[in-house]
Amino acid sequence: MCTYITEKIAIEGSAKGASGWIKVTDGSIYLDHPVHAPFGHTLNIDFLAPALGPSGRVAVELSQDSARALVKAIQAVLDAAPAGLD
Amino acid sequence: MSDALHAETIKITSGNGDQIEAYSARSLDETPRGGVVVIHHLPGYDSQTKEIARTFAANGYNAVVPNLYWRQAPGASPDDAAATARAQGGIPDEQLVSDVAGAADYLKGLANSNGKVGTIGYCSGGRQSFLAAVSLPIDAAVDCYGAFVTGTLPEGFPLKVTTLVDRTPNLSCPLLGLFGNEDAHPSPAEVDELEAALQANGKAYEFHRYDNAGHAFFSVNRPAYRPEAANDGWERIFAFYGKHLAS
Numbered sequence: 336m337c338t339y340i341t342e343k344i345a346i347e348g349s350a351k352g353a354s355g356w357i358k359v360t361d362g363s364i365y366l367d368h369p370v371h372a373p374f375g376h377t378l379n380i381d382f383l384a385p386a387l388g389p390s391g392r393v394a395v396e397l398s399q400d401s402a403r404a405l406v407k408a409i410q411a412v413l414d415a416a417p418a419g420l421d
Numbered sequence: 422m423s424d425a426l427h428a429e430t431i432k433i434t435s436g437n438g439d440q441i442e443a444y445s446a447r448s449l450d451e452t453p454r455g456g457v458v459v460i461h462h463l464p465g466y467d468s469q470t471k472e473i474a475r476t477f478a479a480n481g482y483n484a485v486v487p488n489l490y491w492r493q494a495p496g497a498s499p500d501d502a503a504a505t506a507r508a509q510g511g512i513p514d515e516q517l518v519s520d521v522a523g524a525a526d527y528l529k530g531l532a533n534s535n536g537k538v539g540t541i542g543y544c545s546g547g548r549q550s551f552l553a554a555v556s557l558p559i560d561a562a563v564d565c566y567g568a569f570v571t572g573t574l575p576e577g578f579p580l581k582v583t584t585l586v587d588r589t590p591n592l593s594c595p596l597l598g599l600f601g602n603e604d605a606h607p608s609p610a611e612v613d614e615l616e617a618a619l620q621a622n623g624k625a626y627e628f629h630r631y632d633n634a635g636h637a638f639f640s641v642n643r644p645a646y647r648p649e650a651a652n653d654g655w656e657r658i659f660a661f662y663g664k665h666l667a668s
Contacts, residue, residue, distance in 0.1 A: 370500040375645050389497035389505040
């Protein structure tokens with residue numbers, strides 16, 4: 336099914352896509368049909384630069400297991416980082 | 422019957438007057454024939470959907486795929502356009518009906534049209550094929566595993582749609598439904614609900630339900646593809662349109 340389950344967040348940072356690096360300001364995280372990954376449904380993340388229009392997007396499609404592993408890895412790296420870094 | 426066809430990207434006029442992009446695949450045979458509006462799935466106006474249109478043209482129909490995301494993302498690649506549309510909660514039902522009306526008018530205006538037009542849609546497009554058929558004068562509608570024609574929308578569902586079963590009395594044409602028994606939306610119970618509504622309203626319909634198939638079993642480029650169900654489904658589609666879109 337087309338779930339449309341989406342979380343949207345504001346983000347600060349950059350992402351590299353087909354046209355090079357772009358400043359991204361928004362993120363969409365959703366579980367739905369992938370375009371390319373070989374699964375029925377994937378955890379998809381769009382890093383977005385809305386000012387650039389629909390092509391201002393860097394996308395990833397991850398299996399649900401991969402996405403859960405990514406969440407743990409990100410949390411572990413952030414927790415291990417010394418306090419006070421900019 | 423000639424299998425010669427011409428396929429190209431064109432502009433069509435939506436029912437509300439907007440110019441939108443569409444992909445046309447037309448039979449070059451001059452004998453009058455029916456047309457099919459192909460309604461793309463959530464992942465968008467993609468190469469696989471265009472291939473479906475060419476398949477109809479190679480089998481003697483005129484077909485057109487309106488780019489349902491043209492307004493939200495004109496000129497964008499299909500995946501970027503789909504991401505933009507989904508971030509906005511999908512497209513409004515009114516827009517869909519308007520675009521299918523425009524696509525149907527385009528088909529009826531072709532020199533080799535016999536004046537009959539069918540719709541077919543997959544996934545979200547399955548629901549939209551039913552939506553078009555309860556909103557417009559259509560000659561034959563095909564619903565391929567469209568979710569939320571019946572059933573209950575999950576709490577907090579971000580897509581601004583409603584179920585359509587209450588509009589069954591307005592169904593303007595025979596309905597062919599193709600469903601996978603392993604699908605969660607529409608589940609077999611939700612298909613039962615639609616079948617009961619069609620029966621209660623005296624509507625002509627034909628349902629085929631496939632074991633060992635779930636959602637998106639027609640999608641040749643996805644792991645959900647089930648060739649046995651898809652091959653039988655294509656035969657059912659051509660038999661259905663052959664009956665209801667013939668001159």
